[in-house]
Amino acid sequence: MDRREVAGLLAYMGRLDPRTMRTDTAELRDQIAQWHELLGDVPLATGHGWDARDIVRAHVLESPYPILPVDIARKWTAYRRDRLDRHSDPTPAADPDDVASWRAELLGTRHAVAHGQQPPVDQRAITGGPHPDVEARLRAIGSCIPPAVRTELARYRPARAAREAAVAEGRPDPLSVPCGWCRAPIGEPCRSRRTGPDGATRGNARRSTPHPSRVDRAAAQLTQQENAA
Template sequence: MERREIAGLLAYIGRLDPRTMRTDTAELRDQIAQWHELLGDVPLLTEQGWDARETVRAHILDSPYPILPVDVVRKWRAYSRDRLARHTDPTPAADPDNVEAWRAELLGTRHAVAKGQQAPTEQRAITAGPGPHVEEYLRATGSPIPPAVRNDLAAYRPVRAAREAAVMAGRPDPLSVRCEWCHAPIGEPCRSRRTRPDGSVRGNARRAIPHPSRVDLAAARTRQETAA
């Protein structure tokens, strides 16, 4: 703020809280100098929603103590931190081979956002959900994963690949029911349980292929639902 802006802000504060008013010219000059020392880098207002007068008014409504310049500075710094936290650096228009120009544009954008001169640039693809082209692709394919990529991933997730293959072939999903053999819950793969002579378990490995009884149970459940 400039000194004349600080003088106007102090006059506004004095109207709302008469305790802060200074009638002596020397005291008023010292007060303006003190506030300018701390608020020299803080704008009075910006086009992005910051208004020092709103901070003053909120403080007077919420606190029984007279407002100090540090109260305004702290609010401004919190405002700037919040804007930078929501900002994702857009790709500068400068030539990337020109390191100085690239860095200057990047820092200039951050500075403008922190000072309330420019709105933060957010990742709309993350915060706003899929665009129309993504929704059209999902309607056409039924999955966000391309078929070629799905085939490449099958070797690393055999259980899911087996479920997808069963559904594509028109067979019921075995994992939609609980396995009565190994007691695997719905949605979980079957387990190859190995027991010792005393009855304790010594093996509990995941099975890529569900137990036959679970497959039969899923088929029977599907027939019942279809008949109903």
């Protein structure tokens, strides 16, 4: 802020909190000089969410004490830190062999983001989707696992293979519903539970086939969905 902007901010602050107003010319001059010394590198407002007048107004509403220039300076520091934390440096357009230009563009982008001149650039997540060749292959085979590889994997995961085969043949998928007998949740295979004389469970081995009651429950659900459709 330059002195003119500091004077405008003090006038706005005086309207909201008359305690901060200075009627003596000398006192007002000293106040402007003090605030300019502390807020000279803090902008009055930017195009991306910062306005010192909002800080003044919020302070007047929340605190019984008059606002100090350090209160605004601290808010500005937190604003800059938050923007840089959300910023991921984009690749500069400069020639990477030109170290000076590369570094200057990188620092210039960071400076613009920190000072509210442009929004942070978030490139931490891949948002463009798969490569067109991969996307075409997925549409052709319907899965990222080729059929030949899926066949080879079937013997190592029989429960998953049986489930996929049932869905492919239009039969109900037993694992799409919880089991009421062994309490297996959706997606988990049934368990062979044996109860001892004292009522405690003695076994918890996975079953290669689901309990008949679970199959019946899945068939009833499939029929209900087909009727609703």
